[in-house]
Amino acid sequence: HLDRIAEVDESVHAFLHVDAEGALAAARAVDGALDSGAAPVSSLAGVPLALKDVLTTRGIPTTCGSRTLEGWIPPYDATVTRRLREAGLPILGKTNMDEFAMGSSTENSAFGPTRNPWDHSRVPGGSGGGSSASLAAFEAPLAIGTDTGGSIRQPGAVTGTVGVKPTYGGVSRYGLVAFSSSLDQAGPCARTVLDAALLHEVIAGYDPMDSTSINAAVPPVVAAAREGLRGDLTGIKVGVVKELGGEGYQAGVQRSFEAAVEQLRALGAEVVEVSCPNFGYALPAYYLIAPSECSSNLARFDAMRYGLRVSDDGSRSAEEVMSLTREAGFGPEVKRRIMLGTYALSSGYYDAYYGSAQKVRTLIRRDFDAAFERVDVLVSPTTPTTAFKIGERVDDPLAMYLSDICSIPSNLAGNAAMSVPSGLSDSDGLPVGLQIMAPALADDRLYRVGAAYE
Numbered sequence: 001h002l003d004r005i006a007e008v009d010e011s012v013h014a015f016l017h018v019d020a021e022g023a024l025a026a027a028r029a030v031d032g033a034l035d036s037g038a039a040p041v042s043s044l045a046g047v048p049l050a051l052k053d054v055l056t057t058r059g060i061p062t063t064c065g066s067r068t069l070e071g072w073i074p075p076y077d078a079t080v081t082r083r084l085r086e087a088g089l090p091i092l093g094k095t096n097m098d099e100f101a102m103g104s105s106t107e108n109s110a111f112g113p114t115r116n117p118w119d120h121s122r123v124p125g126g127s128g129g130g131s132s133a134s135l136a137a138f139e140a141p142l143a144i145g146t147d148t149g150g151s152i153r154q155p156g157a158v159t160g161t162v163g164v165k166p167t168y169g170g171v172s173r174y175g176l177v178a179f180s181s182s183l184d185q186a187g188p189c190a191r192t193v194l195d196a197a198l199l200h201e202v203i204a205g206y207d208p209m210d211s212t213s214i215n216a217a218v219p220p221v222v223a224a225a226r227e228g229l230r231g232d233l234t235g236i237k238v239g240v241v242k243e244l245g246g247e248g249y250q251a252g253v254q255r256s257f258e259a260a261v262e263q264l265r266a267l268g269a270e271v272v273e274v275s276c277p278n279f280g281y282a283l284p285a286y287y288l289i290a291p292s293e294c295s296s297n298l299a300r301f302d303a304m305r306y307g308l309r310v311s312d313d314g315s316r317s318a319e320e321v322m323s324l325t326r327e328a329g330f331g332p333e334v335k336r337r338i339m340l341g342t343y344a345l346s347s348g349y350y351d352a353y354y355g356s357a358q359k360v361r362t363l364i365r366r367d368f369d370a371a372f373e374r375v376d377v378l379v380s381p382t383t384p385t386t387a388f389k390i391g392e393r394v395d396d397p398l399a400m401y402l403s404d405i406c407s408i409p410s411n412l413a414g415n416a417a418m419s420v421p422s423g424l425s426d427s428d429g430l431p432v433g434l435q436i437m438a439p440a441l442a443d444d445r446l447y448r449v450g451a452a453y454e
């Protein structure tokens, strides 16, 4: 994989940092233990992996795609990182992303975009475009992403790979640099559903270091994936979300989705249409809640504690140093979000904006609750279009935000969701994703249905 990275990453740019030495040392440690007769520490011991640059890695730079953190070497591992190391997975390096995970194309990375391995003139999705592109370019067999509004699933869809957003609280957020704490969730990216399940099992589980971590058994995702691979969905009830799809969706994406629904039926599933009337409000609610939380979370980048500090020659006040540093360190999208969030949270507007968005969030959760009384899983396209051209949406934030119209409801409700490859669009020959959604703590259903379908 290191050879493959050396061969293709100059053009793909999936990685911000490659840790060849660390990866080889971890691989040799696994070999050494096996040679001395020890049992493997996990089913993935020795399998290398690419890690999104938003998770802290002790001794390895962590930038979140931002100038603000350029050169910062964390003194501690995220819980996800620690579990990967303990399970013997060599970390190949850190993957490119939209700055602080804000975006749908990786074009908001301060270090230049990642290119889609299927077509280098197109984006690999975002914010975790680097992780998904590393899989599609065969630079890594497994990767970790994070999903606040779709950043694992949408890149998965447009690169023809698998991406899973676990139930909120299922994977520890300790050491995941916060964008929107009530939505952020790390999860597995892989080329097959079973691979994703094996990785899910390594990273998931209760962590006292994260106050929102769920203290419950990890859903049996590997067993479910194996069950799914038998290709029988008899007894499974699938709901097609009426509000996600149709007008505004690329014709090839829509046709791929309809074919996917037919295939689920052929596998034995019972398919019904389900209405989730409040899903239409998910995007506006998200773009109040996520920027509000981001404006608070990113206040910690104050030029005093981390990374970048400009105009530090003693001639300026602390306040000036802070503001000049934030001006220089943050890109335009991050600034837009901080301003939106600060405005939405300001006194007099709080109830009208943030308060209303939270109420909408409850209505969306109720839509899911009602739907899951009738069906086991819900399905939709993962994203309305295939990979778009680099540059096409950079000047149009609303068009960029629409990439996540299908993925955001699951983040707002905290339930589990997966994107699984669904063939190529007959509009343009590019990969399409099928989104599968399951209730909180029923992540195993995603794997059962996803493995049967893929």
Ligand code: GLN
Residues within 6 Å of the ligand: 101, 102, 103, 104, 126, 127, 146, 147, 148, 149, 150, 151, 152, 179, 290, 401, 404
């Ligand atoms: N594209 C969405 C945003 O820009 C989602 C990002 C994410 O999931 N991290 O906020």
